[in-house]
Amino acid sequence: MQALRTAATGMAAQQLNVDVISNNIANMNTVGFKKQRAEFQDLLYQTIERAGAQSSDQGNVVPTGVQVGGGVKTGSVYRITEQGNMTATGGKFDVAITGRGFFQVMMPDGTIAYTRAGNFSPNNQGQLVTEDGYLIEPAITIPEDATDISISKSGQVQAIRPGQTQPEIVGNIELATFVNEAGLDAIGDNLLKESAASGAPTVAAPGIDGTGTLNQGYTEASNVDAVSEITALIVAQRAYEMNSKVITSADEMLRTASNIRS
């Protein structure tokens, strides 16, 4: 019976929906996290009587035909790249992006990853690194004796050293933008990788060519909205229940059929 399999696809889809929602809720407080959404599509249709087929010798034509669908599948799980709120942290090396763009991170294997999480700190050599110790690209070294650091909106990192009145420029933070940000591959640790769907990165200074600007002392909060996640969770749970009802119904019909005495 097709109904059994159809309802099973429905349950599987809702299960995945709950997986995605729970990941969003779990990352509600993750810096720079972008919420995801599962989207569904209907499956192929089995055409039993084709529209336009003749139903009699007199040339009568079936107006719509009979098509039975096979259920639902997950079309995609995609990231919503909406801006997250700014959280003031006061940290000198915390930088949030307002607008488009990603920080570039040099991975240990020499490839570049991208992130919106701007909670950096200097490592033991004074280089700016992410929480996992990966260098940001282009590398920026903070002088050991720097008394204060300021990062401008356009990405200039300036250090004030003792005995000097003029701040010294020690590096520039650059941002990468993509034509299709939602197409980037997430690899965990708040990092994303370029993919065929995202297109190649365009690297520019913040504020140039439509890239966002930087805010020192802030981090970007996740854009997960707790209320909408909870409502989505309720909808998913009820939809799951309804699909299981279909299975019960189909099962009952099969039992009725197999109990026929003859």
Place this chain on the structure above:
Amino acid sequence: MDNALYVGLSRQMTLRRELDIVANNIANMDTTGFKVESLMVETEPAAPAHTAGAPRPVKFVIDRSVGRDFGQGVLRSTGATFDLGIQGDGFFRVRTADGEQFTRDGRYHMDGDGRLVTEDGAALLDEGGGEIVIDPKLGPVSIAKDGVVSQGQERLGKVGLFQFQELSVLEKVGENRFRNSSNAQPIPATESVIQQGMLEGSNVKPISEVTRMIEITRAYEAITKMMEANAELSRRSVERMGKVN
């Protein structure tokens, strides 16, 4: 006598198919732009007026067609730039590998070349059948109610919305899309409105689907009972006839 069994069987078969369709509706309760379906059954042939003494014709149950309710689904706000919800009877036109198809599913995004495409890469077409290309450097994209796509002062095109005189020419092909199965030409849907940042949910009403499901299960039981009674009748008649002494 046997006819009664066959009539019962024809009803059982259509009921099973009906449950398949209800199952598909429920599975797609949460599918963007999905349109609810129901099976239309027919008893045939048309019965002549009952005349005394004449035997009444046997009526089988036949599933004639699937009826689709193209009614508006609820628009929900998503806030995404390229989520487009249609208010009205229009359809988006997209170019797929299998030719042009129509959809109410308004989830688009930019591909690597800046074209507006569906999830599986089918390009969204404008009024004249051209693609819509966005330059991300020009800033935020706004899509007006009539479908005009613009970035700042720059007008990039107009999302095409189409409708059909007869909606029955549309055939579902999966992926939330419809195929035009006739030669009927789509006409511009001038009265439909595009809402940016919204998506149209499915128009499945869970309550009516569940009630329908209960009806189907019970009808199936009833018709099975009838068939059982019928079989019992023929068993008894064979027994009685065998007892002639």
